[in-house]
Amino acid sequence: MIRDLLINLFRILFLITFQVLILNNVQIGAYLVPFLYIWGIMRLPLRTPPWLLLVTAFFIGLSVDLFSLAPGFHAFSCVLMAMARHLFVKATITHELYDADISLSVSGAGFSWFLRYAAAMIAVHHLALFVLEAFSWPGLLQAVLRTILSGAFTFALVLLSELLTGRRR
Amino acid sequence: MRNLFRFLYSYHLVFLFIILELTALLLIAGKNDFQRAALQQAAHSVTARYYTRLNKFREYLTLRDTNQKLSEENTRLLERLANLSVLHNTDSLQWQNDTTFRQSYACIPARVINASVNKQRNYLTLDKGSDEGIAPEMAVIGSQGVVGIVVGTSRHYSTVMPLLHRDMNLSVRFLKNQYFGALSWPGTHTRTGLLHDIPLHVPVAVGDTIVTSRFSTMFPEGIPVGYVASFDSTDGNFYTIRVHLATEFQQIHHVSVVNDLTKQERDSLELNLPKP
Numbered sequence: 001m002i003r004d005l006l007i008n009l010f011r012i013l014f015l016i017t018f019q020v021l022i023l024n025n026v027q028i029g030a031y032l033v034p035f036l037y038i039w040g041i042m043r044l045p046l047r048t049p050p051w052l053l054l055v056t057a058f059f060i061g062l063s064v065d066l067f068s069l070a071p072g073f074h075a076f077s078c079v080l081m082a083m084a085r086h087l088f089v090k091a092t093i094t095h096e097l098y099d100a101d102i103s104l105s106v107s108g109a110g111f112s113w114f115l116r117y118a119a120a121m122i123a124v125h126h127l128a129l130f131v132l133e134a135f136s137w138p139g140l141l142q143a144v145l146r147t148i149l150s151g152a153f154t155f156a157l158v159l160l161s162e163l164l165t166g167r168r169r
Numbered sequence: 170m171r172n173l174f175r176f177l178y179s180y181h182l183v184f185l186f187i188i189l190e191l192t193a194l195l196l197i198a199g200k201n202d203f204q205r206a207a208l209q210q211a212a213h214s215v216t217a218r219y220y221t222r223l224n225k226f227r228e229y230l231t232l233r234d235t236n237q238k239l240s241e242e243n244t245r246l247l248e249r250l251a252n253l254s255v256l257h258n259t260d261s262l263q264w265q266n267d268t269t270f271r272q273s274y275a276c277i278p279a280r281v282i283n284a285s286v287n288k289q290r291n292y293l294t295l296d297k298g299s300d301e302g303i304a305p306e307m308a309v310i311g312s313q314g315v316v317g318i319v320v321g322t323s324r325h326y327s328t329v330m331p332l333l334h335r336d337m338n339l340s341v342r343f344l345k346n347q348y349f350g351a352l353s354w355p356g357t358h359t360r361t362g363l364l365h366d367i368p369l370h371v372p373v374a375v376g377d378t379i380v381t382s383r384f385s386t387m388f389p390e391g392i393p394v395g396y397v398a399s400f401d402s403t404d405g406n407f408y409t410i411r412v413h414l415a416t417e418f419q420q421i422h423h424v425s426v427v428n429d430l431t432k433q434e435r436d437s438l439e440l441n442l443p444k445p
Contacts, residue, residue: 072195
């Protein structure tokens, strides 16, 4: 329990720092910005109470916001994503898996499940973020384009992180 | 009552979700400038130190480029100085304390310690603030041209709204003639701005230089903004002109904050216009 808490806390702090100091400065064209920090929300323990999940996501988003001087955008997208995570997990994780308290990772929940999970979470988060940022109809197509391009980048980074941290069995 | 509590409990997640999302939306839509400034200042006290350190490191990496740009700017300024002295023949000139030679702009050099270019509403952070005399609405100019406008200051830092911001609207004109229009940023590419309000009879050519106009209350006249990249006339009576911005926002380190010493006088005069 304590160990889980520490691991998650450390992971989230590291991801936020990494996001703000390194990834926010990665600018390949105007479209590509990876947001790896959401991996921290994706990997919160399966049995995290849903309310805690939302509140944690809100504060993770808010701390990324603080560094970009435009508060609210990441907080909104993160809370939406946390809600999506709650629904997605409820719909796809069976009671046996829930009782076994598996980790929501490649090694814990299986490769194909994690692929679907990551794709859904990244799509929700990025789309909300970019649509909110564009906030106009002509900007909508561009927002979708940015979602796809940045989303693919984030997806690759999430998978890479999974491979680097996954335990071999 | 019991039912009410049960109802609240069974939907507590939905309520929490709505409350958090509304809070976020309020933060986004916060038109309240004071609130925003207060939040930025709070954020600055935490983040600016990191950025200062990070920037020190980043400066090393681009030292070569920066030197090159500074020396180019030096040359340009020397050239202008030379022209000026030819014009005025300073040796024999008697300097009078009248409006012709009154200093109307003061420059404060600053360094950019944080910059974003990948959002729709980008901001820069400078390492000088109100203690050094920076105030909101001052113009920010880099070695290549216009950068943006100061929007917020704390004691040692200030935030700048660059050209790369959806709400930016700058009064500009052609260098070769006096036709003026408004420049905005469509949010698509970091080097492309849009120039509106140029009527179809104005001769436009690719490569024309766009500079700030004298109608801007913040910028001195004639600071380079960009160059015409392409134009078309499909939109009724006006051209749609895409402008290649002069400033490379991804590589920006040293800027000057321009304090228009006559601005207050001009503004108060214009405010006192007789009401029709």
